[in-house]
Amino acid sequence: MMKIKQQNSLQFILTKRLTIIVALCWIAGSVLAAYSMYHELEEAADTGLVETARRGSTLMRFYFDAHWDGSSMVVMPTPADQVASTDNDGDEENVADYLLYQLRAANGDVLLRSHNAMAAPFAAPVAVGFYQDDDFRIYTARSGDGQLYMQVAEPLEHRHEAILESVAAQFLPIALLIPTVIIGIILGVRQGLVPVQRVRDEIEARGEGNLTPIEQEEAPEEITTIVSAVNSLMGKLEAALNVERSFTANSAHELRTPIAAALAQTQRLVLELPEGHESRKRALQTEASLKRLSRLAEKLLQLARAEAGGGFSPTGHDQKLGSTLLLVIDDLMRAGIDGSDIVYDSDAVATLEANIDHDAFAICLRNLIENALRHGAKDQPVEITVTDRHIIRVANGGPAIAAGNLDDLKTRFKRSHNSGDGAGLGLAIVDAIVRNTRSELNLYSPRPGKTDGFMAELILHQS
């Protein structure tokens, strides 16, 4: 039997209801047919009784006249050619045995009987017509001269058996056909729902990274309205997301430039003030605050971008990311990181490939590497490893973090140490991007195979 995925799926509901309806219709039809067949068989059997009685009465009269000795009852012999016959199933039976008959006088005496009839008279009165008791259906016919009565009896048990066999013969193929029909219904419903499932798959494939309209041609007429509504909703959603992304992008520019101006002016002030001047210390403090503000603004903007959604590759397919990772590392080195502080295998990095946008990927890696450099042991390099083309691990030495605190690190403004260095947003940003791009971020401390350190594992989504 084919598997139907969900009990509340349209396919399951349609299959169940159609099966029940078809089965009930078949049962009702079969009951009606059985009822009709019962009456037809009753009628046919009665006709048989009448014909037998009418035709047999003349013959029985001749036989009676030839063999009656004036006192004892005549008993018909068993017909030699009817002793053993074979029915359709191959079983031997006496095909005439089920009919019993008696030739009776008008006063009710039994003058002649068939070999299988009892000697006592039938319960039926000596009058033309049908009579039925608990055991027999009897028809009485008058002989040709009108003086004797021929009574033919059929056991009701035989008649009922015949009717039951006929009805059973009708129901058996139906019972066998029902599973076949259920399979047929499932296949038919499944085939019929293919366009609906295609639309469902199209909708499922949509997400923050893919809000393109669903092709209307794919949709069956019945759900065109739904598809139109979904397309309209996605259009509005995309517009809203674009506004949000545009806002964060503009905010980046609008915020960074004045901070840059303030920082540059402050740095000039520091350089222009002579050593030992009372304002120099304040200028240095202002410079430090502006640098901290700059880092915080950068992280908040990254978080805003990450939470605005998106992050998949623009094509919706995997794209090469090795050069982007190298650019991030190069950028960090230009910012003053010693090249020997980061260790990686260029060949493995070149294999990197996943369904993620270059900017989102760069933000993830920059944050992971910055965290490792900031919190890791200064005498050990940060190790970046790439496996299976889409799994990146960034590991650093240093004291291990308590297991209970690991997941908390993904929370905003949560730091592993209370040093206050860093905004406490790096892993929250990575976590937001990971959620948007159906990727996975796992944190380990101590590093696998070591007794200390920390490792972030990024399993990127592949299309």
Next chain:
Amino acid sequence: MRILLVEDEIMLGEAVRDHLLASGEAVDHSENVTDAEIMMRTTNYDVLLLDLNLPDGSGLDLLRGLRRRGSAIPCIILTAQDQISDRIAGLNAGADDYLVKPFDLNELSARLAAVARRYSGNPNPFVTLDGGVEVDLAGRTVLVDGVQTDLTSREWALLDQMVRRPGQTLSKRQLEEALYEFGAEIESNTVEVYVSRVRRKLGRDVIKTVRGVGYRV
């Protein structure tokens, strides 16, 4: 070095300009694309510092236009656009480096020097001259027989111009252009005065005079 700074944020532009001037560089400041194009047509700049979002156009388009016309002027982009895709676009347009705002002025100086060194054909910042003079272009220090000698910013700028092109004779006009921005008051014998001062501090053999042409190291 003669530097063109294209930056529309006045406070930032002034701070950068003042910082570079204090380092002995000659800096011209433009706040838009149009002025920048005019200035580049009339002056040979050693480095272009370029913002991207300018009031009358995109800095990236300006850079692409320069590269299309065959200009090889070193360019450092200064921008608030921090995405890696922006950086890739900038580098693909022909930028030599990319500095995201806000940046440290000392980092800007270091990157300027690195880019200038790459273009001079000698990325090694340590240069040895005649007379036991060792110059560290990155650290902006000069040693004479192992002893550090202090130079003023103008003296350093003059030496820096010649050290970047060892063996090449630079004309007086070339040196003036490298030492002074637009509007600066230049005496007719300014270059001779600074050459003389450098010779006094580092020794007479360091800078050679090519009569009727200019100077070289």
